[in-house]
Amino acid sequence: MRKPTAVALVAGIIAGLAGLAAQPREPRLTASTTGDAGLAASARAAVADPDGYRGLAVALIDDGQVRTAGLGDRDRDGAPVEPGTPFEIGSVSKVFTGMLLSRRAEAGAVRPEDTLGAVWPAVDGPAREVTLAELASHRSGLPRLDLGSVGAWVRMLRANVAAGNPYAGLDTDRVRAAADAHAPGDGRGSVGYSNLGSAVLGQALAAEAGLGFPALVDRELLTPLGLTATVHAADPGALPAGHAQGTRGNGRVADPWTGTGYASAGIGYWSTAEDLARLVAATAAGTAPGADARDPRFDDDERTRIGYGWFTTRYGDQEITWHNGATGGFSSYVGFDRVTGRGVVVLGNTDKRVEPIGLRLLGVPPDQAGSPAPALPVWAGAGVALLFTVIGGLSLLGVAHRPALDRLTVLSAGAWAVVYPALGRALGDWSAVPGWLWAVGPALSAAGAALVVYRWRGLPTNRAAVPWRRVVVTVASLVAAAVVTVVVFG
Template sequence: MGKKTVIALVAGVVAGLAGLGVMPREPRLTEQTTGDADLAAATRAAVDDPGGYRGLAVALIDDGQIRTAGLGDRDRAGNPVESDTPFEIGSVPKVLTGMLLAHQAGVGAVRPDDTLGATWPTVTGAAREATLAELASHRSGLPRVVLSSVTDWARLFWANFAAGNPYAGQDVDRVRAAANDQTPGDGRGEVSYSNLGMAVLGQALAADAGLGYPELLDRELLTPLGMTATTQVTGSDALPAERAEGATGSGRTPDPWTGTGYAAAGIGYWSTVEDLARLVAATAVGTAPGADARDPRFDDTERRRVGYGWFTTRYGDREITWHNGATSGFHSYVGFDRATGQGVVVLGNTDRGVEPIGLRLLDVPREQAGDASPGRPALIGIGIAVLFTFIGGLSLLGTALRTASDRLTVLSGAVWALVYPALGHQLGDWSAVPGWLWPLGLAASGAGLALAAYRWRHLPVNGAPRPWLRVAATAGSLAVATTLTAALLA
């Protein structure tokens, strides 16, 4: 065995052993329990696999009686989930916006067939012809979100894969400008989920009332329902105390989603199972302001209809009225069966779906309730984990072994042998890939770095036929690596 081989093997083993201490670990639901023991036990029975969850807060409503339970941990420190633990709730406030329309229509402030332009006169583009009812039922023909620049696309891409905030900087003026630039498409009149549509609906109702959206929602719905723990967060410095800490499948803590313009679509809202149980209980029996928003009015699919914000789906001979929510590190579900009077709230602080848990607690058969979905398509998360973990080290090994290599090429490869595993660690779905694979990738990087260091003094600085091109390529490679590293550490 040659000296180079021994050096590479020793360095690889050392790097792999070191990597064991920091290898990615998927979030996992612990045995910790608070609140109603029977409900906690029923919830655990509804969870197929505790892997991918960290903590769950659950409320079950039966004939107006509310029971709550907390399972697992609310944060990395292992603090328990309680009934008053705040969670980021994603799109669940869309039902509040729909109920706000129904309530304002009930008191004569607006009519469902009023146009957006008549309600919010500063919207002057073609979208002004969409009606409030179309906006509330996702039938306006407006897109899900608007990406009007390269910066918007880059922010969305990075937010999806690095657990950032895709709504950063999206204030009310940006939302209004986006609406002004849009023309309802050929799908107007058909259900097509639109965050933009719900956002402009809420802002239009607020403008008509002469208030901000959060103030109007507080006055008309949250305060009458006693939902004092449901709040909008406009920045990371104003997050609720003793809140749940979100997590991705890699265990990374994501940025909170904030953006005042999209508040009516749910962005920036936090709540507790206690608060949302009050909403579900009052809406199910029809006593909540704007409760008739729950009534299905328009067809979506053969099994699903939509009202104002609320969806109603048929499972066999039962109908469940519901909405869910998802951000980079949280999932939520609220639902109820009007026929039985049962309702449920499930909040989770990872990117693993909680909808099947809620449906099973409502006694929907397991095969109809479906399986929990990951935060993004599984193959993407698996591919990132495996490819990024190994590609840097294996590439550097190949570079260091090549006779025609040079120092600039090796330098670039050495940097990426460290950056790629870091990307795999942070961006991969380690609830789908065993974490012990990561130290193996780090071992490859360690071996490659050792071999590159051994050959360094024997390599030319720049052996390319066009030296300037090699310098430019190396500089660009290092710049990209630095940018990605800074983004991961931000």
Template sequence: MRKPTVLALVVGLLAAVVGVALMPRAPRLCERSIGDADLAAAVRAAVDDPQGLRGLAVATVEGGRVRTAGLGDRDPAGSPVEPGTPFEIGSITKALTGMLLADQAAAGVVRPDDPVSAALPRVTGPTREVTLAELASHRSGLPRLAMDPVTDLIPAYWANLTAGDPYAGWDVGRVVEAAGDEEPGDGRGAVHYSNFGFALLGQALAARAGVDYPQLLDRRVLRPLGMTHTVFPAGPGSLPPAHAEGARAGGRPAQPWVSSGYAPAGGAWSTVEDLARLLGAMLAGTAPGADAATPRFTEDDRNRIGYGWFTTRYGDREVVWHNGGTGGFRSYLGYERATGRGVVVLGNTDRGVERIGLRLLGVPADEATEAGGPAGLLRWLGPGLALVLTFLGGLSLLATVRRGPDRLTLAASVAWALLYLGLAHRLGDWSTLPGAVWLLGAAVAASGVVLAAYRWPDLPLVAGAPRWRRMTSVGVSAAGAALAVAVILA
């Protein structure tokens, strides 16, 4: 076995060298910046690790002065982020929807305590009695998402796995129909975050006005504020020009989330320049529906909520805020009434930016960490998955070569050694794990393939278990392989 072992080592080394061109590369915030240099420097000081970030657009508002900066790249090609670059802002849209409710209530069009059916008679079942205020404060008892376990669970899981659009196909009619199938749970009256509840709220307000939601929001909130670059794309092909491209922190490109039904919960694209106009008006109290930010209900000992807007206490500070997260974007918008200071941070990967925003507001680092994303074991889930998938196939192949029952088993092990490498590349979080680890896994798999080729001539086609059982096993393995290929190519 000396010759094949030496050859396997040589081939493994060559595979690692050749694999440099294919190894996973996580986005990394580069040194380029456009706009206010002092602000850009402050942002970099608030970024603990540039790995996993590709681009950031930032704005601060204080004393009537607006400062903006763009850092890094808006896409993999290296196009620069500018203050006017459009980003997907996700759930910051909910803050706008809350303002729309406050505006329509002030105009006498609706009352916050009206049941949703008063504005949207098509809603049936127990949900029809939920009030607009309950929807706007996440106290409706409705689930986070309207999901049929038979028809929706697999598509939602697939979208999460492949960085796809979980809201594809959810138009207004489907949201309204789904409301009739949902029932407020025992948690009604307590704060439980619900994307579906906000989607229903926005559609109810639009139905009452007799226009679609984007038109109503533009007429009542966006246009009066001069937010001309805040838009709701009708589809992936109608995204705003020169927009940022979203990605997972590990580097996988993410599809935009486009849904007319869920638009009020998180369908907007905007710029830090537009959102700075919103902040300035909120701080001045002149924004349409600004009363939405007034805390009305208590979530816990640190957090209260108004209509869409949260208020959180950090020591002796109170920050009014909302954040957002989609498949490939993160966003944060917050302001402090006592200091008259506000901040917007938009990023085009799924790595959280809340900590950056809080640091720019002056919240101490140890308190700002609390809003920085998953903690404990959860933060290591992505890197752990990358590590396991990188080596699982190659090590399994080496074990199979040693016992070598038959060619069928060996061929399946070779195929899975390669597939696991592909899955590790696509699903693993390489923002905290060096891409060179993947090269080592590729070397192990390549060495196993060489040793398998040496064993091949001496093995029978099928051995051991009855042929029917082996063929069934092959069929199951082939189906799994097809699914793995789909995940890799999606």
């Protein structure tokens, strides 16, 4: 065996072994259990596959009794989930917005048929003609998200890639500006889920009351119900003590979704299984403020109708009134059967959906409850994992074997040999691909690096026919690698 090959082989083996120690590990629900042991056992039985979950907080309301349990870990350090552990609840808090409309209508402050412009005169675009009821039932014709600018697309893309917060910096003025910028589309009158519409509705109700949205929700809903553990975090420094840590399915910690403008769409709210059980029980019983928001008023599809925020779906002979939520690292579900009064809360601290668990606990048969759908097709997530993991090392190995080589080319290829495996680890779906395969990436990159280091002393700096072009290409490549690193890992 030639010496360069031996050196590359040794370097690859060492890096591969190190890669095994650092391989991505999909979260998995551990055996840790707190709270009601019987409920915990039922919840575990309702989890079809523990891979992809880290911790769950569960509450079950049955015969007027509330039982709560915690399963698994609330963070990567192994602290157990407890029934009182705060979770980010995302769009579950949209029911607050719908119930707030009903509550304010009961008080005579507004009417559901009032237009947005009448309640929030600061809005002067075409959206001022939609009604509060249309906003509360996702029938306003406003788009799901405000993506009307390049900046909005960049912010959303960066958040999806880097597990960041897509709503950072979006305050009330940004919501009003978005309402001015978008006209109701052809879908007005039909249900079309809209985070923007929910944000606009909440800010309009807050403006009419002369309070911020969180303060209005506290006064009208949370305080009367005694939901003392349900809080709004406007920034990462305001997260509740002992909160769960949100994680993506590939094990990457996700930023919390905090902010003010989209609070009424589900941004920044944290709660516990215990608190949300009180909300569900009171709403099912009709004693919660604005409880008639639960009543289905408009058709969504052949099985589902919507009220103000709350959906009602038929499963065979059962009808379940519900809402779910999903943020960068959390999933949530609340639901109840109005006939039996049975209700459920399921909170998870990964992005794997928890709706099937809640439905099974409510007695919906497994074949109707379904299974969590992946965020991306399995082939796409697996392809990203494998392609990004190996492409950098393979490219560097190819460069290392070129007869005509220079140091600038080596610098560019070497940078991407580091960046690509890191991207594969961060962005790939490692629930679809064994994590140990990631070690192949560092092994290939290290082998390629060993070969170019062996040749380094004999390489010219720049041997291109047009030297300045090689300089420009190398600088552009290094800048691109740096930008990608900052966007994804910064």
